[in-house]
Amino acid sequence: MAPDGPDPRRRGSLTERYPGLDVLVDEPPNAQTAARSNLATPITPRDEHFVRVHHRTPEIDADEWTVSLAGLVEDEAELSMEELRCAFPTESVVHTMECSGNGRTYFEPDAEGDQWSFGAVGNAVWTGTPMSAVLDEYGGATDDGLWLSAMGGEAPPDKDVFCRSIPLAKVREDCLLAYEMNGAPMAPEHGYPVRLVVPGWFGNNSVKWVEEIRVMDGMVEGEAWTDRDGQDYTQYQQSSYRIVPDQDEQPDRHRSVDTVSTYDQMTEDEGVRNAYLFDQLVKSLLTTPEDGATLSGPRIELSGVAWSGEDAVERVEVSTDGGESWDEATFVGPDLGRYALDRFRYVWEPEPGEHTLCSRATDERGRTQPATVSDPEDELRGIENDEFPWNVKGYGNNAYRPLGVTVEVEA
Structure with a gap:
């Protein structure tokens, strides 16, 4: 594979070196991929891969490390x-x-x-x-x-x-x-x-x-x-x-x-009261179309990605009415291994008008993305009643409805 992305010793502004990122904070550098479509490729280029730093980015001489x-x-x-x-x-x-x-x-x-x-x-x-x-x-x-x-x-x-x-x-x-x-x-x-x-x-x-x-x-x-x-x-x-x-x-x-x-x-009812963030939860995301897109045509292809930590993604479903009804999507290659993204597609025959598109994934253990995030007053510690638990630092969210996109289909 040909090397991609910035030279490790090159310094400069975060935006200059990572043009595919939306910078949330310059120092310490924290930035996310700027477009859903950036995740559509089998491998995410380094200048589009998110950056998360807690303290600072150290200057390190590898020969001395x-x-x-x-x-x-x-x-x-x-x-x-x-x-x-x-x-x-x-x-x-x-x-x-x-x-x-x-x-x-x-x-x-x-x-x-x-x-x-x-x-x-x-x-x-x-x-x-x-x-x-x-x-x-x-x-x-x-x-x-x-x-x-x-x-x-x-x-x-x-x-x-x-x-x-x-x-x-x-x-x-x-x-x-x-x-x-x-x-x-x-x-x-x-x-x-x-x-x-x-x-x-x-x-x-x-x-x-x-x-x-x-x-x-x-x-x-x-x-x-x-x-x-x-x-x-x-x-x-x-x-x-x-x-x-x-x-x-x-x-x-x-x-x-x-x-x-x-x-x-x-x-679990007993054991750890406040779960540790270890393995990733099942999740999916539509990569096309983007939110707010205007679409036309009798058949429109929707595509996306899904992942599930250490477990295989068993299926992905797509909704074109905000989660009221669902159809199963089709997985499309390549298979890059147990821990890689799964890519999916769904061919839609839409009616004109505004539509809210969502995807939800289910893993091999039968665990499905919940619909929404709970209210703090519900005092949830785990996923219950199709809700992900609100928590103080906003960790682990795999609810599908917030990730939906709204599109307009022209007649």
Whole structure:
């Protein structure tokens, strides 16, 4: 594949280097793909792939950068980028990465944070070193119930460190220490020189600018991690990226959880009260036509994309009357793997007038997108009665009705 996108060492304005993005905030840089049609291609070009940064985009010399391996391993190590590239196997995965705040703008009242709409998602080829190979080389523990914590190197000394804990079983299954995106070194905003990629999981788990990985018997939690050398390593695991309804002041903190599935955590009566944003939820989006389009002709093709984290998308349905009735769409190639977008099409024979078009996907476990987002007063913690739970930071929204488009069909 030919390299695309900006050179990782090139600096300049975010808009200049990512012309396909709608910039929400310049500093720290946060931007989403600007048009639905940008997601219609099998692979999202880097200048159209969303950018999410918490603190700053660090200036990094890859020749000097190392990743520390510590914790429950036989031999601790400092791994250079050259070692990661040359001393281990290389693998690639096509992964649809969605920001867990995608769709936040559709919450009413407004949820906290940047108001992402539909565009904080992208389908890219990530290439790097399998985490399993690194752990095997240095005698990483293999016991059940262990976790791997990955720490990013972007936080200033007075800020919380971006750290995520991932179940070791998932890490060994298919996670990468990625150093390429779409066939070229990653751009700075995407994690250059190295990023943990967790296929099928929300983007908050794919830690950028990785400088330390640690095998542990639990997630980052407790005093040792809330004040480690004067910095809090637990914020982005235990407080942020949780489903917290309006009636809760703070989420409960856990050292470990038995249920990892985001959806299952949201629907269990007992267990985790405030679900962690781990694997992605089933979702779909019409890529054509755009909202507000004027259309004509006896037959109009509607197209879109769908994804479902670690589970296969079983079917996609399309409605041309705002969700009152549904017809099944047809999947169209290519098949880029378990974690890639599925593309679909639907041929519509419309009547003249205004129409609201929607799509909804169902995964292989029978889980279907809900219609709307609930009211805060409903105090939902999970998907119930065709509603996604309103939550303070607007995470995880996979409701289909807010993503609908309104079009006019000419006679």
